[in-house]
Amino acid sequence: MHAVINKWLKDPSVYCNECSQPYQPELGRCCENPHIGRNWDFCELLISENKVISHSRLNEFGSNKDKNLRWSLRLPPRLYETLNNYMKQHGHKTGLFDPKKPSDLNKFMKRFPMFAIAKKV
Numbered sequence: 001m002h003a004v005i006n007k008w009l010k011d012p013s014v015y016c017n018e019c020s021q022p023y024q025p026e027l028g029r030c031c032e033n034p035h036i037g038r039n040w041d042f043c044e045l046l047i048s049e050n051k052v053i054s055h056s057r058l059n060e061f062g063s064n065k066d067k068n069l070r071w072s073l074r075l076p077p078r079l080y081e082t083l084n085n086y087m088k089q090h091g092h093k094t095g096l097f098d099p100k101k102p103s104d105l106n107k108f109m110k111r112f113p114m115f116a117i118a119k120k121v
Contacts, residue, residue, distance in 0.1 A: 001111070004086050008079055009040050017042050020078065042076045047114045050074055054117050062118030071117035073109055 014023040015038075019031040035042070053071060058064060062071040075083075084095040097104045109116040 001083065001086070004083060005079065005112075008082050009043060011039050014038055015078075017077065039076070039078065043079065046074055046076050050115065050117055054119060057117065060119040062116075072105060073112075073115045073117060075115050 014036060015021060016023060016030045017035040017037065018033050021030040023036050024030070037045075050073075053074075054062065057071060063069060080096065087096045092098070094100075097108070106121045109118070109121045
């Protein structure tokens with residue numbers, strides 16, 4: 001999976017992270033709230049935002065004061081789509097995360113802590 005993420009990060013395509021349309025400056029705005037950049041740009045921004053969110057959580061498990069909501073991880077939409085499709089192509093019927101197996105999510109968070117909000121899994 002590391003190889004898939006590395007390949008995804010190296011893709012030089014410029015697009016809107018809000019609507020997923022390729023960037024075409026001659027057409028003007030693609031949507032109401034355009035976020036234009038490359039995969040690397042969006043991933044770098046998301047990782048820095050994840051650190052801020054992680055520090056704002058009340059405990060190392062990423063939960064809120066009432067402990068009824070837990071932040072687990074955040075991925076750029078296109079990266080999630082890429083990884084989900086990759087897993088489906090390699091025999092995982094449910095894609096990246098199997099809802100019946102929380103261990104899939106835990107394993108991913110441990111392998112890729114830059115996407116995790118919780119400090120402890």
